[in-house]
Amino acid sequence: MERDICEKMCAEFKVSENNCREIEKYYDTVILPKIKTKYLSHLVASIEELINRKMLEDNKKKLENIDEALKSVRRYSILLVPGNGVGKAKTYSSRFGAAVYYNPKNETTDLRILIAHELGHVVSEHRGKTSSDNFSNVFAFLAINGKDKFYKTKAPTFQFESEVEIISNISALCPILTEDQTDISRKK
Numbered sequence: 009m010e011r012d013i014c015e016k017m018c019a020e021f022k023v024s025e026n027n028c029r030e031i032e033k034y035y036d037t038v039i040l041p042k043i044k045t046k047y048l049s050h051l052v053a054s055i056e057e058l059i060n061r062k063m064l065e066d067n068k069k070k071l072e073n074i075d076e077a078l079k080s081v082r083r084y085s086i087l088l089v090p091g092n093g094v095g096k097a098k099t100y101s102s103r104f105g106a107a108v109y110y111n112p113k114n115e116t117t118d119l120r121i122l123i124a125h126e127l128g129h130v131v132s133e134h135r136g137k138t139s140s141d142n143f144s145n146v147f148a149f150l151a152i153n154g155k156d157k158f159y160k161t162k163a164p165t166f167q168f169e170s171e172v173e174i175i176s177n178i179s180a181l182c183p184i185l186t187e188d189q190t191d192i193s194r195k196k
């Protein structure tokens with residue numbers, strides 16, 4: 009981040025510059041690389057939920073308390089796995105989930121399409137229908153077009169005018185009253 013933005017946050021959020029940079033470094037090196045591999049994660053999570061719901065209903069499981077509900081809620085997972093030697097992308101399915109292998113050498117725009125296509129296969133299987141590349145391509149179109157529309161029309165309405173505006177909005181919603189100058193870069 010720019011120096012003035014860092015200073016702005018130090019002042020507004022009452023943190024030291026060191027700690028501000030430490031958090032930025034963690035975000036850039038640990039969180040961001042994770043986010044970058046979560047292609048179409050809303051779509052992945054929604055399909056997982058759809059299949060998990062169905063499995064719950066099939067089991068006629070009584071969800072008497074929240075512990076039981078939490079334990080039962082995730083039975084099926086979709087993993088996106090980077091790997092070479094899988095052609096462009098390939099899906100392995102089991103009772104407990106699907107692993108979508110993709111070749112990370114593809115361009116990001118291509119990867120999104122390839123993964124959407126693979127998710128089309130997962131959805132077909134879940135619906136007990138014959139899985140075909142034809143259906144998967146239609147599914148890929150719907151998914152990618154849906155995302156595209158979202159980015160063009162909906163996403164801009166979530167955007168802020170500036171980084172400074174984001175800081176003041178955070179400050180207004182989550183006011184900071186006390187100083188925190190703990191050196192978080194030091195190990196406990």
Ligand SMILES: [Zn+2]
Pocket residue numbers: 125126129140141144
């Ligand atoms: Zn296919």
